[in-house]
Amino acid sequence: xxxxxxxxxxxxxxxxxxxxxxxxxxxxxxxxxxxxxxxxxxxxxxxxxxxxxxxxxxxxxxxxxxxxxxxxxxxxxxxxxxxxxxxxxxxxxxxxxxxxxxxxxxxxxxxxxxxxxxxxxxxxxxxxxxxxxxxxxxxxxxxxxxxxxxxxxxxxxxxxxxxxxxxxxxxxxxxxxxxxxxxxxxxxxxxxxxxxxxxxxxxxxxxxxxxxxxxxxxxxxxxxxxxxxxxxxxxxxxxxxxxxxxxxxxxxxxxxxxxxxxxxxxxxxxxxxxxxxxxxxxxxxxxxxxxxxxxxxxxxxxxxxxxxxxxxxxxxxxxxxxxxxxxxxxxxxxxxxxxxxxxxxxxxxxxxxxxxxxxxxxxxxxxxxxxxxxxxxxxxxxxxxxxxxxxxxxxxxxxxxxxxxxxxxxxxxxxxxxxxxxxxxxxxxxxxxxxxxxxxxxxxxxxxxxxxxxxxxxxxxxxxxxxxxxxxxxxxxxxxxxxxxxxxxxxxxxxxxxxxxxxxxxxxxxxxxxxxxxxxxxxxxxxxxxxxxxxxxxxxxxxxxxxxxxxxxxxxxxxxxxxxxxxxxxxxxxxxxxxxxxxxxxxxxxxxxxxxxxxxxxxxxxxxxxxxxxxxxx
Amino acid sequence: xxxxxxxxxxxxxxxxxxxxxxxxxxxxxxxxxxxxxxxxxxxxxxxxxxxxxxxxxxxxxxxxxxxxxxxxxxxxxxxxxxxxxxxxxxxxxxxxxxxxxxxxxxxxxxxxxxxxxxxxxxxxxxxxxxxxxxxxxxxxxxxxxxxxxxxxxxxxxxxxxxxxxxxxxxxxxxxxxxxxxxxxxxxxxxxxxxxxxxxxxxxxxxxxxxxxxxxxxxxxxxxxxxxxxxxxxxxxxxxxxxxxxxxxxxxxxxxxxxxxxxxxxxxxxxxxxxxxxxxxxxxxxxxxxxxxxxxxxxxxxxxxxxxxxxxxxxxxxxxxxxxxxxxxx
Numbered sequence: 001x002x003x004x005x006x007x008x009x010x011x012x013x014x015x016x017x018x019x020x021x022x023x024x025x026x027x028x029x030x031x032x033x034x035x036x037x038x039x040x041x042x043x044x045x046x047x048x049x050x051x052x053x054x055x056x057x058x059x060x061x062x063x064x065x066x067x068x069x070x071x072x073x074x075x076x077x078x079x080x081x082x083x084x085x086x087x088x089x090x091x092x093x094x095x096x097x098x099x100x101x102x103x104x105x106x107x108x109x110x111x112x113x114x115x116x117x118x119x120x121x122x123x124x125x126x127x128x129x130x131x132x133x134x135x136x137x138x139x140x141x142x143x144x145x146x147x148x149x150x151x152x153x154x155x156x157x158x159x160x161x162x163x164x165x166x167x168x169x170x171x172x173x174x175x176x177x178x179x180x181x182x183x184x185x186x187x188x189x190x191x192x193x194x195x196x197x198x199x200x201x202x203x204x205x206x207x208x209x210x211x212x213x214x215x216x217x218x219x220x221x222x223x224x225x226x227x228x229x230x231x232x233x234x235x236x237x238x239x240x241x242x243x244x245x246x247x248x249x250x251x252x253x254x255x256x257x258x259x260x261x262x263x264x265x266x267x268x269x270x271x272x273x274x275x276x277x278x279x280x281x282x283x284x285x286x287x288x289x290x291x292x293x294x295x296x297x298x299x300x301x302x303x304x305x306x307x308x309x310x311x312x313x314x315x316x317x318x319x320x321x322x323x324x325x326x327x328x329x330x331x332x333x334x335x336x337x338x339x340x341x342x343x344x345x346x347x348x349x350x351x352x353x354x355x356x357x358x359x360x361x362x363x364x365x366x367x368x369x370x371x372x373x374x375x376x377x378x379x380x381x382x383x384x385x386x387x388x389x390x391x392x393x394x395x396x397x398x399x400x401x402x403x404x405x406x407x408x409x410x411x412x413x414x415x416x417x418x419x420x421x422x423x424x425x426x427x428x429x430x431x432x433x434x435x436x437x438x439x440x441x442x443x444x445x446x447x448x449x450x451x452x453x454x455x456x457x458x459x460x461x462x463x464x465x466x467x468x469x470x471x472x473x474x475x476x477x478x479x480x481x482x483x484x485x486x487x488x489x490x491x492x493x494x495x496x497x498x499x500x501x502x503x504x505x506x507x508x509x510x511x512x513x514x515x516x517x518x519x520x521x522x523x524x525x526x527x528x529x530x531x532x533x534x535x536x537x538x539x540x541x542x543x544x545x546x547x548x549x550x551x552x553x554x555x556x557x558x559x560x561x562x563x564x565x566x567x568x569x570x571x572x573x574x575x576x577x578x579x580x581x582x583x584x585x586x587x588x589x590x591x592x593x594x595x596x597x598x599x600x601x602x603x604x605x606x607x608x609x610x611x612x613x614x615x616x617x618x
Numbered sequence: 619x620x621x622x623x624x625x626x627x628x629x630x631x632x633x634x635x636x637x638x639x640x641x642x643x644x645x646x647x648x649x650x651x652x653x654x655x656x657x658x659x660x661x662x663x664x665x666x667x668x669x670x671x672x673x674x675x676x677x678x679x680x681x682x683x684x685x686x687x688x689x690x691x692x693x694x695x696x697x698x699x700x701x702x703x704x705x706x707x708x709x710x711x712x713x714x715x716x717x718x719x720x721x722x723x724x725x726x727x728x729x730x731x732x733x734x735x736x737x738x739x740x741x742x743x744x745x746x747x748x749x750x751x752x753x754x755x756x757x758x759x760x761x762x763x764x765x766x767x768x769x770x771x772x773x774x775x776x777x778x779x780x781x782x783x784x785x786x787x788x789x790x791x792x793x794x795x796x797x798x799x800x801x802x803x804x805x806x807x808x809x810x811x812x813x814x815x816x817x818x819x820x821x822x823x824x825x826x827x828x829x830x831x832x833x834x835x836x837x838x839x840x841x842x843x844x845x846x847x848x849x850x851x852x853x854x855x856x857x858x859x860x861x862x863x864x865x866x867x868x869x870x871x872x873x874x875x876x877x878x879x880x881x882x883x884x885x886x887x888x889x890x891x892x893x894x895x896x897x898x899x900x901x902x903x904x905x906x907x908x909x910x911x912x913x914x915x916x917x918x919x920x921x922x923x924x925x926x927x928x929x930x931x932x933x934x935x936x937x938x939x940x941x942x943x944x945x946x947x
Contacts, residue, residue: 161728162738165788168688169742169795170715179741183732264732335810336781452900453674482673482837487881487896510810513840513883540885554815556844557885563844565819566812569780 004263011256018249022068031059033066034217042235051241054224055231064241067219072249074131074213074220075200078138083193085139086146091177091185093147094154105151108144116141116203117210124212134213138203142196149192153185187261194257198250205246221246295365297471297504298324298347303360303375305342305351305528307573313358316573317342317528320360321600321608324471324504329497331519331536332508335551337570339528340508344473347374347506348392349382364390367470387414391469395476397456401448407432407459408444414466434499435462436492454485458492465496468503472496475508490518512555516540524548527570527581534607544609544618547582580611588617627700628661629831630685630799635659636693637680641905652905654680656855657694664798667825667832669846669863671839671878675901677855678835679803685833686720686801687711698799716746719792723804725784729776735762735787736772742794761790765820782813789820799831806841818845839882843867848937851875854912855904856928859945861938871932871940874913911942919944 021028031049037057045052051060086108093105111119120137127133157163158181166176205222207213214220221242228238305317317339324330332340345351347362362374366389377385394400402410411428418424432440435458448456457477464472474493478486497505507519515522515536522540523533524547532545543549553564568585571577577584579594586593590613598610611617635658640649655677662668670678683689684696687703696703698718706714722728730738739758743749749757759769765786776784785805792800802821806814818841825832836842842849842863849866851859851874859872870876877897899916902908908915914924923943931939934946 161722161724162730164688165720165722165728165791166741168686168715168718168720169745169791170712171741171745172712175745179733180730184730335812454900482901483839483878483881484673484897485900486883488898490883491896511883512811513885516885517883517887551811552885554812555885556815556818556838556840562822563815563818565815567816569782569813 007259007263008256011252011259014252015256018068018072018252021065022072025065025069028065030062030065033058033062033219035059042231042238044235044237052235052237054238055227055235060224060238060241063219063224064221064245067221067224067242068245068249070131070214070218070220071201071204071222071246074135074138074204075197078135078142078200079193079196081135082139082142082196083146083189086143086148087150087182087185087189089143089147090150090152091154091181094151095158095173095177095181101151105147108147111140112144117207120203120207120212129212129215131214134204134207137207137212138200141203142200145196146189146192149188150185153188154181157181157184183264186264190257190261190264194254197253201246201250295363295371296323297326297328298322298362298364298506300343300347300362301360303343303346303362304358305339305346305355306358307355314573315358315528316355317346318359319529319597319610320525321530321533322506322523324506326470326502326504327497328521329493329505329507329519331515331522332506332525333510333512333515333522334525335510335570337527337573338525340510340525341475342528343525344392344475344506344508347471347473348386348390349374349377349379350392364471387469388467389469390471390473391464391467393457393461393464393472393474393477395479397453397460398448400460401456401463403448406445406447407451411444411459411463411466414463418467431462431466432459435459435465435496436488437462453481454488457481457485457489461489461492461496465500465503468500470502471504471506473506473508476510477507478514479509479511486514490514493518512540512552513557524551527576528573529581529610530608531582531611532607532609534604538604538607542618544603544607544614545582545611546586546588546613546617549618550587588613628663629699630833631661631697631700632681632685632694633659633697634694635681635684635691635696637677637684637689638692650905653855653907654904655684655691658852658855658857659694660685660850660857660860662799662831662833664831665825665829666848667821667834667846668848668850669842670833670835670850670852671837671842672852673837673878673901675854675904676852677904678852681852682720682801682803682833682835686718687715688720713746716742716748716795717797718799718801719795719797721785721788721792721800721802721805723807725781725788725808726776728788729784729791731776734773734775735779739772739787739791739794742791746795748795757794761794762787764793764824765790766816780813782809782816785809785813785817786820789817789824793824793828797830799833801833801835803835804837805834807836807838814841821845839867839879851878854901854907856912857941858913859940859942861934861940865935865938871934871938871945872913872942873917873919873944875940877916877918 035058037053040053041055041057043049043053049059051064054060054063089104089108093101119141123137124133127136163176163180166180204213204220205225208220208222209226214223216223224242225239228242232239300320300322303320304315306313306315320343322330332343334340342351346357357375360375363371364374365371408428411431412424415424415427428444429440432444437443437455437458451459478489481489497503509515519536521534522536524531526547532539532543532548539548540552543552550564550566554566556563566585571581577594579596580598583589583593592612598612600608600610601614603609603614635655636653637655639652639654641652642649658681670681672678680689684691687696690704698714736758739761740754743754743757758772762769762771767783767786779787806817809817822845824830834842834846846863849861849863850857851866851872853874859866859875866875867879870879881896897916902915910925910927911929914920929941929943931941932945933939
């Protein structure tokens with residue numbers, strides 16, 4: 001069964017069932033909807049009348065099914081026709097803007113100013129009462145809703161590169177609208193549709209009650225609810241059935257629209273869970289780790305990070321060995337998908353849902369000399385470390401800073417336990433000055449969006465070092481910055497290091513040149529594994545792993561006419577090759593390479609490589 | 619290698635291009651001029667790759683859009699084979715668009731997530747009737763092969779590909795109309811190093827095989843130096859230096875080019891103290907540019923004289939010029 005059928009099976013069957021019953025109403029052995037039986041009015045369910053009889057003794061089941069015909073026809077029909085009309089107006093207005101926008105979207109919005117009942121009265125006065133005019137009224141009523149939603153979505157989509165590419169291709173504007181923009185505004189359209197069907201059923205019942213829509217004794221769910229309301233105390237069940245039918249149908253439509261939306265989106269999005277729904281700690285008590293008197297600040301040994309799905313577990317990172325001494329800068333370098341960011345997030349306890357450390361240790365030596373295994377900590381345990389002992393600088397400072405709070409307030413929040421208000425505000429200014437933000441007294445009152453990209457990154461660094469952490473993790477902190485600003489930020493990191501000589505720094509980056517500028521030691525990761533590590537100068541001068549060598553050769557520096565490109569791409573996590581993960585792209589691979597994962601070898605006491613041929617090929 | 623300017627007209631020529639995005643402050647405030655690009659003249663011949671470098675906000679992307687006719691210049695003219703793009707409209711402009719194509723920076727945003735690769739590459743073939751209808755599949759396969767992808771890729775959707783593969787698909791789409799001229803706006807910036815090398819090599823091969831004129835916009839000096847024959851350095855909407863790649867990067871004449879070069883990290887750091895010579899400050903707001911030379915507020919060698927007027931270009935060698943009063947001195 002494909003994903004599409006699986007997702008649509010449930011709502012599709014339910015809708016099909018409802019439609020079948022409604023369409024087959026004339027041939028089903030139902031009682032006459034108008035046959036009155038006054039002596040048995042308000043009779044409860046019986047063998048002859050499954051759902052009982054109403055205030056005129058008519059059969060409720062028959063009326064429910066026939067009423068569904070009217071209600072669904074009107075609601076779905078008007079929702080669809082309003083969708084077509086509104087989408088057309090929204091697309092045209094959103095794409096062409098200007099005069100077209102005024103004539104389509106803005107004009108349709110006039111309708112929003114009229115009360116729905118007034119509009120319906122107007123339509124009925126002109127066209128007369130009945131199902132047709134009611135549909136016209138509802139269509140008119142809902143068109144602006146669709147137009148607005150589609151208009152907003154169109155504005156968003158038309159700014160995307162693939163639309164510009166179509167324009168550059170010389171495609172006709174209408175072709176772009178139909179082929180490219182319409183499919184991409186579908187998701188909000190479907191949501192709107194499920195809302196409108198529900199709302200149209202409600203309004204239909206209201207208008208029918210006023211005699212503007214379906215005319216009694218023809219049944220509709222709306223009319224049935226209205227009639228039952230008067231007899232609520234005598235026979236509450238009468239109210240229950242049409243309400244149940246109405247609510248049930250609306251819910252099924254919502255489900256169908258949700259599923260359709262998921263199916264239409266080619267990217268299979270898995271839903272995340274709320275923070276408090278995450279799995280609890282794997283082991284409750286903190287295991288006591290024998291504390292050595294001297295050792296590295298952080299020692300990760302054989303760590304694996306796995307994704308836990310119901311079917312199987314996949315190791316996204318495995319055999320990660322990283323150690324950081326205090327005062328040392330270690331660069332974690334690799335391409336996207338190498339697991340470098342996951343490794344650093346794991347140290348902060350910030351792994352996404354469904355991911356967890358499944359093996360290995362990450363021993364961290366705290367300020368008090370105690371050693372804690374970060375791999376065993378739960379959410380509460382990490383909270384003691386974050387900020388105070390380990391802190392992080394993210395790539396996108398614009399997203400990582402809270403946009404609605406002033407920079408100074410965010411810093412003060414981080415410093416809140418360190419003294420009285422005056423002391424804190426003094427320290428905030430000191431910190432901002434320390435990270436090189438000019439005029440800190442005034443700048444602390446700025447919101448993140450008022451700062452430039454470089455200054456935002458500085459503010460974020462100030463936030464990270466506010467409590468003098470022992471370990472600072474910087475995840476691609478300069479990637480989004482321009483060269484001259486990047487140089488300034490790298491310079492700032494060097495200054496921080498010389499000011500706080502005990503702080504360890506893990507610098508995650510994909511840029512080898514940045515590694516050469518800032519790091520003492522480098523850890524090269526590929527496809528979730530550490531393939532080589534060692535002192536930067538040695539590794540760059542003589543890489544002992546073919547991947548490192550190829551990576552260095554692919555940097556467009558130097559005089560070579562053609563760049564060395566590594567053929568192929570990083571394998572996806574669910575299709576990792578057995579043995580050496582780099583073997584399929586490696587120029588020196590032998591059959592033996594694919595046999596078993598290579599072990600760690602030491603070409604030098606300070607270096608590690610995971611290549612069985614390092615002696616020959618490097 | 620620099621081709622000496624030939625006598626016939628260049629394929630693409632920008633004359634004094636300027637683009638203003640007026641901004642109104644408040645509801646009744648006066649509109650303020652914000653010039654993203656000012657007075658840029660540039661020409662590209664067939665088979666030539668011109669690199670535009672500069673930091674974000676220097677106007678290089680706006681320039682790229684104008685030089686493809688996607689944006690209309692406020693001032694100046696954009697000529698393609700001597701014809702002003704602003705004078706064309708509707709069907710005529712769409713016809714001309716066959717000959718000029720664009721490759722975008724974001725390989726995730728530049729492909730429609732909901733349509734197959736084959737359909738998207740085939741659009742250009744259908745619109746401009748490059749090949750008969752029944753040959754479209756074969757032509758799409760040929761284009762995919764040209765960028766090093768299997769023809770089975772045509773049936774798949776963008777999310778099934780990695781960033782580098784998507785960028786190659788975008789290149790295949792741009793090549794589908796058999797253009798003479800391509801604007802590539804940061805086409806490798808979002809890619810990993812090893813993948814970046816694949817795409818750079820691909821672009822070099824295509825330039826050689828198809829005799830394309832290319833405008834290559836990037837902030838990565840190493841890539842530009844590797845790929846381009848001629849370099850244009852922009853700062854705050856203006857060209858500050860233009861010349862052959864080896865000259866501009868070998869002996870930069872403008873202090874901004876020098877600063878940009880020294881700020882770019884290198885695998886072989888000159889020495890650990892090199893970072894202490896970093897350029898202070900940030901790009902001034904284009905809404906309120908400094909008087910005179912736009913770079914003087916951050917320039918290490920600025921003099922009072924620099925504030926007087928926008929410096930004229932000084933020609934240092936044929937095809938090499940810099941807008942600095944101290945250039946070549």
